[in-house]
Amino acid sequence: MRDELILENIRSNLIRQEETIIFSLIERAQFAKNSKIYEKRGIPIKDYDDSFMMFLLNGTEKLHSLVRRYTAPDEHPFTSGLPEPFLTPMIYEWPIRKTNININDKIMKIYINEIIQVICEKEDDGNYGSSAVNDIYALQAISKRIHYGKFVAESKFLLNQEFYSKLIKEKNKEELMNSLTDVTVEKKLLERVQLKAETYGQEPNAKNPVLKIKSEVIKEIYMKYIIPFTKEVELLYLLERLN
């Protein structure tokens, strides 16, 4: 099996990604919700009809697309109309199947409507640019983590081809989802994430330490969105695995 698909490697990769996600949410949480940046024409931009944040996100993705970001199997754009890379393509055999699975629209919705609402305290502080730049960083980190489910699914499939092939042919979503769920691992993950959020959110030598972000909030984000969305990607991937 290829290195990228060994479960132990995937797991340590996912654990390292937790830092990136937690750091990015702590960074975003220092600013207010600034809902205006998510509203269509909330901040008017000439010849542009979507939100301020989408303008910056699309611009960033255009730039990153030029240098080949979205040819990597673990990167998925949020916006469309991206230019072709002008770097010569890497000769690289993907460790997973190429699919069109991309649930970023769903991630974007819960990010704006749920995550921002619980991590930010104030309503508006005028820090629109900083908020949007941090949004992009956080969205990219969360999207990468969730779509990593493709690697998890491929790895599990290869370890148990007969079992999975049967369920896939039967389109048995319930059993597939059961096979992707490990309550013990999930519980451990949630505890670890909460502990990390406490550790990274503290001001180490402050007299009256106030956490920069409530650690239960990070745990909830994982419990309600990141874990189930990852499993959704795993399921979608498996359902296409035999095509």
Next chain:
Amino acid sequence: MRDELILENIRSNLIRQEETIIFSLIERAQFAKNSKIYEKRGIPIKDYDDSFMMFLLNGTEKLHSLVRRYTAPDEHPFTSGLPEPFLTPMIYEWPIRKTNININDKIMKIYINEIIQVICEKEDDGNYGSSAVNDIYALQAISKRIHYGKFVAESKFLLNQEFYSKLIKEKNKEELMNSLTDVTVEKKLLERVQLKAETYGQEPNAKNPVLKIKSEVIKEIYMKYIIPFTKEVELLYLLERLN
């Protein structure tokens, strides 16, 4: 005195910026040095003669310039040829004098030649895009912190105008630098930064915890570059203060 210039506010702003800098360096340190991304045409890009990282940095700054990033008194671009903002300018009276002081060229040099060399272990891991994206984040955070020296200098000037005006007229750089140096505060800052680097760089519940970045390295970066560069900006600002 305006809120932005009250020393206590400046100080807590600088303390918060430490997290951003440390997070960004920890993030960058997960990848190899990847020197190729800093070399001119190290990764050939059509019709572009500088490095891969500079290409991404310039593209990012062009985008951010459009939405007014560089009209803020604490933001300074690394690259030139940036477009004019197409958002209407904010009506906002700057709390500090407008100057052309920008030492980002110097920051860039020590970032590539010194900081990357001490925070990254491996030589090349092929993660060019991720490395450059994290470079941009780290460079912006470090630049912001160092140019915040303008706020520090303005605040100190306003609190002691007679004293500073005399030294400025005399162009007495030595005495000015002495007046900007507080050994006790610097010592405390270095200790705090090292403690933060230890706290944020740890894997909280790992059995054999390996720090993601050596905390002494972060302390050294502050001691050798960030503190002296900030004071350099303070001095440059004061020397222009009476113009």
